Amino acid sequence: MNVTVLVVDTDPLVRDLFLKTVGKWGYIVDTAASGSEGLAMVRQTDYDVVFVNLSLPGMDGQELVGKIREEQPSTEVVVITGYSSVDAAVAAMKAGAYDLVLKPLNLDRIKIIINRCLEKSGLKEESSGEDMSEAEAEKYCYDKIIGKNHKMQEIYGLINSLRNIDSTVLIMGETGTGKGLLAQTIHSNSNRRNDDFVTVDCGAIPETLLESELFGYEKGSFTGALRRRIGKFEQAHKGTIFLDEIGDIPLYVQQKLLRILQERRFERIGGNSTIDVDVRIIAATNKDLKTLVDEGKFREDLYYRLNIIPICLPPLRERMDDLVLLVTKFIGKYRDKLKKDVRTISQDALNAMMRYHWPGNIRELENLLERAIIMTLGKNIQKIDIPGERRNKDIYSFGKIDINQPLKQVKQQIIEQVERKYLKELLNHHRGSINLVARQAKVDSKTLYDKMKKYNYHKEDFKRLDQEESS
Numbered sequence: 001m002n003v004t005v006l007v008v009d010t011d012p013l014v015r016d017l018f019l020k021t022v023g024k025w026g027y028i029v030d031t032a033a034s035g036s037e038g039l040a041m042v043r044q045t046d047y048d049v050v051f052v053n054l055s056l057p058g059m060d061g062q063e064l065v066g067k068i069r070e071e072q073p074s075t076e077v078v079v080i081t082g083y084s085s086v087d088a089a090v091a092a093m094k095a096g097a098y099d100l101v102l103k104p105l106n107l108d109r110i111k112i113i114i115n116r117c118l119e120k121s122g123l124k125e126e127s128s129g130e131d132m133s134e135a136e137a138e139k140y141c142y143d144k145i146i147g148k149n150h151k152m153q154e155i156y157g158l159i160n161s162l163r164n165i166d167s168t169v170l171i172m173g174e175t176g177t178g179k180g181l182l183a184q185t186i187h188s189n190s191n192r193r194n195d196d197f198v199t200v201d202c203g204a205i206p207e208t209l210l211e212s213e214l215f216g217y218e219k220g221s222f223t224g225a226l227r228r229r230i231g232k233f234e235q236a237h238k239g240t241i242f243l244d245e246i247g248d249i250p251l252y253v254q255q256k257l258l259r260i261l262q263e264r265r266f267e268r269i270g271g272n273s274t275i276d277v278d279v280r281i282i283a284a285t286n287k288d289l290k291t292l293v294d295e296g297k298f299r300e301d302l303y304y305r306l307n308i309i310p311i312c313l314p315p316l317r318e319r320m321d322d323l324v325l326l327v328t329k330f331i332g333k334y335r336d337k338l339k340k341d342v343r344t345i346s347q348d349a350l351n352a353m354m355r356y357h358w359p360g361n362i363r364e365l366e367n368l369l370e371r372a373i374i375m376t377l378g379k380n381i382q383k384i385d386i387p388g389e390r391r392n393k394d395i396y397s398f399g400k401i402d403i404n405q406p407l408k409q410v411k412q413q414i415i416e417q418v419e420r421k422y423l424k425e426l427l428n429h430h431r432g433s434i435n436l437v438a439r440q441a442k443v444d445s446k447t448l449y450d451k452m453k454k455y456n457y458h459k460e461d462f463k464r465l466d467q468e469e470s471s
């Protein structure tokens with residue numbers, strides 16, 4: 001099947017880039033240097049994807065986008081634009097463009113976008129053979145994030161819509177679900193990507209040092225302050241600051257943080273002058289901030305200030321439809337890195353992984369595969385290559401008990417694990433029927449709804465295909 005791509009741009013370098021590079025990926029590439037030429041070509045040929053630069057002489061790009069969408073609804077349009085014309089880009093998206101790429105052009109992004117367009121229109125060629133399955137895996141990635149689960153796809157959409165706005169983002173998710181990776185990806189896809197991405201691991205810095213780490217200090221402000229020190233907020237000026245494990249910030253620092261969130265200004269410790277900063281704030285936590293608020297450990301006003309764009313990363317056990325994809329990608333990654341020709345994984349090894357509950361999420365999976373690739377003797381990872389702990393375990397084995405946590409908390413975590421699993425099985429069994437599940441669990445439907453909300457279960461997700469078809 002021949003996939004056809006048209007690029008409409010006055011810049012000969014852009015047209016050349018498409019002809020040479022995109023052509024090499026196996027697509028047929030045509031080019032046009034003006035809007036009217038582009039439109040004439042679109043009327044003649046049924047292109048799969050058309051890239052349109054918004055600043056065109058004669059007919060402007062936005063008008064062209066509208067015309068293509070109107071006359072050739074099956075053709076996907078992608079807009080090429082510079083930072084300066086973001087408003088025009090938003091208008092073009094409204095006129096029906098599928099996505100946009102910013103100049104300077106990033107080839108990886110172009111590849112991903114073409115793949116997504118083809119997938120959307122059902123044109124993507126069927127995969128076959130091992131190498132194709134890795135190629136297949138490629139289209140489900142957003143930069144370094146892997147995942148095709150519907151929640152991940154929603155998150156990709158969010159990253160796109162956050163590209164040109166500076167709103168504060170709060171990322172929530174268990175350990176190893178990719179909070180750090182997501183924060184980095186949001187930054188590197190935003191218009192701040194050429195400036196710094198500064199990470200502060202609030203959980204790892206001793207409380208007494210956190211304030212000076214964040215805000216800096218003046219010379220002589222305390223014993224040992226021998227010279228002025230710039231804090232992380234100043235370092236992140238024009239860029240993004242990533243406040244990891246925000247739930248661990250002590251209350252007195254929270255107050256100062258609130259002011260930065262509201263006014264984007266602060267004073268260094270021991271300093272009199274007020275400093276203005278231009279930063280995008282991304283925070284992450286694996287704790288439930290709302291509970292911390294209820295317990296008086298987290299300021300409510302700060303919570304609302306942070307919770308502007310909340311993003312919940314699902315734990316791996318709730319996105320098992322991604323397991324094969326993740327395994328495929330990680331085998332590819334470590335095959336190259338470790339220079340060991342491992343290609344596949346046996347079905348029973350995969351089955352064992354499907355049954356496991358992955359408390360360490362993607363990090364645990366990645367580490368396990370790296371180890372399995374080192375251990376395995378052949379090209380095919382076997383169940384035996386997977387550390388024994390994970391082979392036979394099911395949800396009722398709770399992994400290592402963390403004795404550093406109070407008993408109450410450990411018990412709570414285990415109760416949540418059981419509740420989660422119990423509800424999932426029962427919802428599955430009754431195909432998402434709230435009445436039947438509530439009756440069998442002997443809870444009222446409000447309690448059931450509350451718990452489903454807590455674990456992010458939606459009754460629609462438990463319907464079976466045959467139900468959807470008949471309804």
Ligand SMILES: Nc1ncnc2c1ncn2[C@@H]1O[C@H](COP(=O)(O)OP(=O)(O)OP(=O)(O)O)[C@@H](O)[C@H]1O
Binds near residue numbers: 144175180182286
């Ligand atoms: N969706 C994903 N696709 C590919 N790799 C992922 C994904 N999610 C996480 N990873 C990888 O897993 C590891 C852990 O991710 P990350 O550090 O972002 O998790 P985290 O949620 O910040 O964990 P923690 O709460 O422990 O800090 C990293 O190596 C990361 O690259």
Ligand SMILES: [Mg+2]
Binds near residue numbers: 179180244
């Ligand atoms: Mg992290």
